[in-house]
Amino acid sequence: MKYHSKSPEEWEKIDKNKSKNDSLNRLIQRRQKINNFIIIMISLLTLVMVLLSKYYFPRYKFSDSIMISGISISLNSTDKYYFPDALKININMANTQSKTQKVKIADFKFYLYKTTNNSSETFYKFVSPQIINYDLNPLEIKNIFDLENINPMSKIPNGVYTIETSFRFNDKEIKLSKEFNYIHSVVYNIYLDKDFYLTNERPKVYIETVNYSSETKNVNIKGKLQIFNKKRKLVKEIPANFGYKTLKSLENTINEIFIPSLKDDVYELYFVNEELNQAVYIPLPITNNIERKLSKINLSIDTYLFYPINELFQGAFYIDNLDLKNKRFIEIEGFSIRLLNIEKNTLIFNYENNDKKRIYINEGGKGLIHYISKEPPVKLTIPGNYKLIFAVKSNENVLERSLDLYVGISGSE
Known part of the structure; x- marks a missing residue:
C-alpha cells in the first residue's frame, strides 16, 4: 500500500523519538533546577559562614x-x-x-x-x-x-x-x-639521621631542645614518642626522659633515641611534651626495598637566573619524582655541583659529595639534595655568562642538569 504522508511504522518511530527527547529535556531541566538550587545554597552557606566567623571568631576580623x-x-x-x-x-x-x-x-x-x-x-x-x-x-x-x-x-x-x-x-x-x-620559650624539634629506614633497621631519632628566650633556663627534657600508621592508629608509644639540662639563651642540646623496627609504611612520628604543651611531627618512612636506579625522576635547581656583580650565589638542588602514583625510596652514591664562568673558562665553585644518601619523595614531590646559602660565601666577582651543572649518581646510572646564569654590572656601579 502507498502512503502519501508517512507509514504507521514511521509515525510510531517519530513518536518514540519525540517521547525520548521529551524525557531527555525533562531530565536536563530537572538537573538544571537542582544545580541552581545547589548554587543558591552554597552562596547562602558561604555568606552565613562569613557572618558567623566574624561574630564568633572576632580575632579573624578580615582587617589586614x-x-x-x-x-x-x-x-x-x-x-x-x-x-x-x-x-x-x-x-x-x-x-x-x-x-x-x-x-x-x-x-x-x-x-x-x-x-x-x-x-x-x-x-x-x-x-x-x-x-x-x-x-x-x-x-x-x-x-x-x-x-x-x-x-x-x-x-x-x-x-x-x-x-x-x-x-x-x-x-x-x-x-x-x-x-x-x-x-620566648623552650622549643623542641625532632629529626631522623636518614630520610627512610628498612623494615629490619631500628630508626634513630634526634630530639633537639632549644632555648628561644633571653634568659637561662633549667629544662626538664622529658616527653614521649608516639607513632601512628596511615590510618591514624597509635602503634607505638615510647617514653623519653633525658633529665634536666641548663640552657643559656639560644643554646641547644641534642639527644638521640632508637625506636623498634617497624613494618613497611609511612608513619607519623610525634614528640609530645605535656609540660610545655608542645607536639612536633615528622614523617617516618619505612620500606623493604631501596631503589638504586635513577628512573622516572628529574633534577631541578632553584636559583636566580640573573645576579648583580659581587652578589653571593644561593641555590637549592632537588630530585623530582615524576611518578604521580608511587612514593620513592632512593639511594644515591653522591652528587656534584659546579659553577663555571664561560667567557674566562674559569671554575668558580666546585662541590663534590661521595657519601651515600637516602632520599624519600612523595608521589609527584621533590627531595632536597643540597642547599648553598650565603654562608660560606660564593661571591660572583666576574661578570658574564655562567653554566651551573648539577649531577647525581647512583651505583647504576648518572643524571645531570645544567642551567645558564648571567652575572651583570649592578646599577650602582
Whole structure:
C-alpha cells in the first residue's frame, strides 16, 4: 500500500523519538533546577559562614587587607615570631587590573602596640606627613612601608602585639590591623639521621631542645614518642626522659633515641611534651626495598637566573619524582655541583659529595639534595655568562642538569 504522508511504522518511530527527547529535556531541566538550587545554597552557606566567623571568631576580623578600585592593599606579618626573630612587617599594594593606576598616599601612620592584660601601650610608632604620588603598573606589587628597612627590630619582649596602620589612599581613609605573638620559650624539634629506614633497621631519632628566650633556663627534657600508621592508629608509644639540662639563651642540646623496627609504611612520628604543651611531627618512612636506579625522576635547581656583580650565589638542588602514583625510596652514591664562568673558562665553585644518601619523595614531590646559602660565601666577582651543572649518581646510572646564569654590572656601579 502507498502512503502519501508517512507509514504507521514511521509515525510510531517519530513518536518514540519525540517521547525520548521529551524525557531527555525533562531530565536536563530537572538537573538544571537542582544545580541552581545547589548554587543558591552554597552562596547562602558561604555568606552565613562569613557572618558567623566574624561574630564568633572576632580575632579573624578580615582587617589586614582591603580592595579599592582593583588595588589590593595588605598588611603582612606572620602570626608568630620566636626569639630572636626579626620582625618582618610590611604594607603593600598590588594592582590587579590590566591598566596603570595613579595612586596618592598621604597622612601615613604606623603603630605597634604591646598588649598587657586588658591594656596596651605604644611599643613603636612611625608617622609621615609626606604625600606620595605613584603610577602603579598592571599586576605590579609595591611596598608602601617596610619595618625592616625603616627600623629593624628583633629580640623584643615576650607577648602579644597589635599592628595598626592608617593613611589616606586616593582620598579614602584606610585602616588595617593585625595581631601577632612574640614568643620566648623552650622549643623542641625532632629529626631522623636518614630520610627512610628498612623494615629490619631500628630508626634513630634526634630530639633537639632549644632555648628561644633571653634568659637561662633549667629544662626538664622529658616527653614521649608516639607513632601512628596511615590510618591514624597509635602503634607505638615510647617514653623519653633525658633529665634536666641548663640552657643559656639560644643554646641547644641534642639527644638521640632508637625506636623498634617497624613494618613497611609511612608513619607519623610525634614528640609530645605535656609540660610545655608542645607536639612536633615528622614523617617516618619505612620500606623493604631501596631503589638504586635513577628512573622516572628529574633534577631541578632553584636559583636566580640573573645576579648583580659581587652578589653571593644561593641555590637549592632537588630530585623530582615524576611518578604521580608511587612514593620513592632512593639511594644515591653522591652528587656534584659546579659553577663555571664561560667567557674566562674559569671554575668558580666546585662541590663534590661521595657519601651515600637516602632520599624519600612523595608521589609527584621533590627531595632536597643540597642547599648553598650565603654562608660560606660564593661571591660572583666576574661578570658574564655562567653554566651551573648539577649531577647525581647512583651505583647504576648518572643524571645531570645544567642551567645558564648571567652575572651583570649592578646599577650602582
